[in-house]
Amino acid sequence: MSKPATDGPAPQPDFVALKKSFDENLTNGQRADIRRARTPDDLGIVPAVYRLLSPKQRPTIHWLRVVYFLPYGKHAPGAGPLGRQCAQAEINEMRLFQVVRSEAPNDLAYLRRIVQQVGPTLDWQAFGKSLFYWGKKEKRRLLEDFFLSA
Numbered sequence: 001m002s003k004p005a006t007d008g009p010a011p012q013p014d015f016v017a018l019k020k021s022f023d024e025n026l027t028n029g030q031r032a033d034i035r036r037a038r039t040p041d042d043l044g045i046v047p048a049v050y051r052l053l054s055p056k057q058r059p060t061i062h063w064l065r066v067v068y069f070l071p072y073g074k075h076a077p078g079a080g081p082l083g084r085q086c087a088q089a090e091i092n093e094m095r096l097f098q099v100v101r102s103e104a105p106n107d108l109a110y111l112r113r114i115v116q117q118v119g120p121t122l123d124w125q126a127f128g129k130s131l132f133y134w135g136k137k138e139k140r141r142l143l144e145d146f147f148l149s150a
Contacts, residue, residue, distance in 0.1 A: 015066060015128025016077075021052055022070040035071045039105035040064040065108060065131045072115045079123040082115070083145025089118045096146055100139040108134070111142075 022031065030048035037043045043064045052067060053059055059067075086096065091114055099110045130138040 012125075012129065013132060015124045015132070016075060018052065018066065018128065019070060019075050019124040022067075026052065031071055034067060037068060038109070040068040040108060041105060043067055062132045065134055066128050068108060069112060069115060069127075069131060072112065073120045073122040073124075073127070075124045076121045077123055077125075079121045080149075081141075081145040082118075082120060082122065082127060083142045083147075084149035085118055085120040085122075086114060086142075087146050087149045091118065091146075093146065096143055100143055104134075107139070 022034075026034075026048055030051065033046050033048050034043065037046065040061065041064065043049050044059055049059050049064070049067055052070075053063060057063065083096075095110070095114055099107050099114070102110055130141070
């Protein structure tokens with residue numbers, strides 16, 4: 001039995017467009033509602049999330065993780081990875097180990113505090129992808145970027 005023909009790999013989500021939509025289309029109050037969320041799961045009942053995502057897009061945990069970070073960090077194509085920016089901002093390495101060793105949702109809450117402190121300019125396509133597929137591999141890359149940039 002032959003495999004059905006495909007059009008290639010599934011298209012990657014456009015995290016830059018999501019960040020742009022967050023910045024341009026949501027009101028200050030709607031952005032504040034997203035900032036107030038203590039965990040990504042809390043965003044499942046925030047109306048602004050449904051306005052932000054496309055009408056056919058369910059707010060899965062993958063999307064909620066990305067939306068959780070949208071209020072923090074500006075976008076610039078080709079910006080350095082977050083780990084390198086944390087090293088440049090002299091973030092204590094123990095805070096990064098706290099992120100890596102923690103389980104969800106605490107790991108993302110710790111990471112968001114770091115991002116708030118650093119105030120980075122991020123390449124949202126790369127950063128959004130790492131949040132969307134957040135797991136051991138992405139945590140390790142964060143640490144590697146931190147230590148290899150020192």
